[in-house]
Amino acid sequence: MTFVMGPALLFCPADRPERYLKAAERADAVILDLEDAVAPEDKQRARGAILAQLGAKGDVPELEPTRTIVRLNPAGTEEFEKDLHCLAHTPYRTVMLAKTEGAAQVQALEGFSVIALCETAAGIINAPAIAAEPNVVALMWGAEDLLASLGGTSSRNDDGGYRAVALHSRSAVLLAARAYGKEAIDSVYVNIPDLAGLASESRDAVASGFSSKACIHPNQVAVVRDAYAPSESEVVEANELLKAAASAGSGVFQFKGKMVDGPILKHAEATVRRSGARPVSGR
Known part of the structure; x- marks a missing residue:
């Protein structure tokens, strides 16, 4: 089963199953999010929602496994172990590991194709070792969690551009991914109404070498696709x-x-x- 990596990946809260198919139809791939998009008290319900949309035998999902990513909670947490138990009963084998910080964490996901989300200082520093792991298919970076891990308050300047540390991290993840022949995914653009800003950042992602950009709202998908489609x-x-x-x-x-x-x-x-x-x- 080969995962299809298109230019626009769309996050969908895993506790909102009524949005699953809509998200999958809008984007090149849907990311069912069990981490930040789901409140702690709703995580078990979110896992149940993923299981509920499977067929009677658990092998006929409404979503195409080749276009579905499941974002897991960070390795070493109790929620991570529960996420893996859930996935064992599904056909989904492409996962995004939140707050990936070292090669050992992706080694523990043997049998899965891993998109390593590098969004802490440790994850950025260790990006080359993470990218070198055979089951890692892509690296993504996360701006806001990164700045939080540094004790900062915002990844962007007043003009909307990234701060120097964010730009450095973006480049470091891109270079690490491409050095090991892996795909590179650009971070989300959180200012949803600012489609012009998203278009500019997406064009830069294309020119820089990112293979995809993650989206947090359906309206962002067309903008990203337009940026990736040459005239x-x-x-x-x-x-x-x-x-x-x-x-x-x-x-x-x-x-x-x-x-x-x-x-x-x-x-x-x-x-x-x-x-x-x-x-x-x-x-």
């Missing part, structure tokens, strides 16, 4: 560049007055892939 002209130019490279042979060459080398060709290939097409072989 028709961008796809045409990328394919023209790749065809020119195939004709030019090896080495550096010029295309429309600009120097083109290996990294530029990879940028073009990434643009075509985001369009859903197969890139033309450049070399």
